[in-house]
Amino acid sequence: MDARVTSTAPGASTADVLTVRGLTVGFGDAPVLENLDLDVHAGEILGFVGGSGTGKTVLMRAILGLLPKRSGTIEVFGTDVDHVSDEERRQVGQRWGVLFQQGALFSSLTVRQNIQVPMREHLRLPRRLMDELALLKLELTGLPRDSADKYPSELSGGMTKRASLARALALDPELVFLDEPTSGLDPIGAAEFDDLIGKLRDTLGLTVYMITHDLDSLYTVCDRIAVLGNRKVLVTGTYGEMLTYDHPWVHAYFRGERARRIES
Numbered sequence: 001m002d003a004r005v006t007s008t009a010p011g012a013s014t015a016d017v018l019t020v021r022g023l024t025v026g027f028g029d030a031p032v033l034e035n036l037d038l039d040v041h042a043g044e045i046l047g048f049v050g051g052s053g054t055g056k057t058v059l060m061r062a063i064l065g066l067l068p069k070r071s072g073t074i075e076v077f078g079t080d081v082d083h084v085s086d087e088e089r090r091q092v093g094q095r096w097g098v099l100f101q102q103g104a105l106f107s108s109l110t111v112r113q114n115i116q117v118p119m120r121e122h123l124r125l126p127r128r129l130m131d132e133l134a135l136l137k138l139e140l141t142g143l144p145r146d147s148a149d150k151y152p153s154e155l156s157g158g159m160t161k162r163a164s165l166a167r168a169l170a171l172d173p174e175l176v177f178l179d180e181p182t183s184g185l186d187p188i189g190a191a192e193f194d195d196l197i198g199k200l201r202d203t204l205g206l207t208v209y210m211i212t213h214d215l216d217s218l219y220t221v222c223d224r225i226a227v228l229g230n231r232k233v234l235v236t237g238t239y240g241e242m243l244t245y246d247h248p249w250v251h252a253y254f255r256g257e258r259a260r261r262i263e264s
């Protein structure tokens with residue numbers, strides 16, 4: 001396969017935009033995540049992997065404040081989100097964008113209206129300006145202008161992902177969360193989406209937190225990988241570092257037959 005070399009984020013600093021310490025989240029007796037620590041560095045693309053059901057989405061939702069935690073701290077942009085006013089938390093939320101699994105576009109709204117949902121929620125802008133901004137976001141994500149008036153049901157899988165990404169970028173976020181952005185795309189569509197993520201990171205200076213099962217994405221576009229297992233972040237490091245980490249799941253995932261095909 002095309003071995004695009006994993007780049008280090010241009011101008012990336014070592015500052016962390018997200019710091020999680022001692023996080024425990026659960027629904028019943030046994031927690032899904034327990035005493036979990038994680039750092040996400042400014043300007044990096046962090047790929048998050050782990051077996052099915054290990055809690056990758058639960059972690060993302062807890063960070064976003066959509067799920068309660070039992071203990072631990074979450075700092076975003078240096079702000080402990082538990083110890084701020086509602087207004088300050090709203091301001092933090094304005095600095096991130098989210099692409100949920102399956103896109104989660106509102107089916108009764110056009111693509112333009114979907115992109116404008118966060119704008120309406122957080123900003124007071126004249127309609128014409130919002131329309132112009134929506135077109136700008138469409139262009140950024142490589143969608144044609146005429147897709148603005150389409151409904152989600154009229155979009156292909158790849159277009160749905162791009163429209164969802166355009167909505168995630170609506171407020172010019174510094175940090176974007178992507179939950180399995182390439183799932184359901186064919187390999188060419190997935191590679192194009194990876195390229196897009198890399199370009200947006202480079203041009204907009206984004207920090208990207210990406211949950212994925214896609215080895216190609218991890219290999220080609222992620223600066224660092226975090227592996228979730230045993231209710232914690234087991235290991236973080238580059239793709240190369242994953243190859244030497246001694247854990248059965250990590251070994252099977254990164255040294256398995258599929259991984260060997262990617263590296264060859």
Ligand SMILES: Nc1ncnc2c1ncn2[C@@H]1O[C@H](COP(=O)(O)OP(=O)(O)OP(=O)(O)O)[C@@H](O)[C@H]1O
Binds near residue numbers: 032050052056057058
């Ligand atoms: N709202 C909820 N109530 C109860 N249990 C939940 C809830 N959300 C998630 N879980 C459970 O938490 C565990 C982790 O789920 P999660 O969706 O985070 O896994 P995942 O790692 O993202 O999996 P996949 O890779 O398959 O998407 C699962 O056992 C799931 O059933």
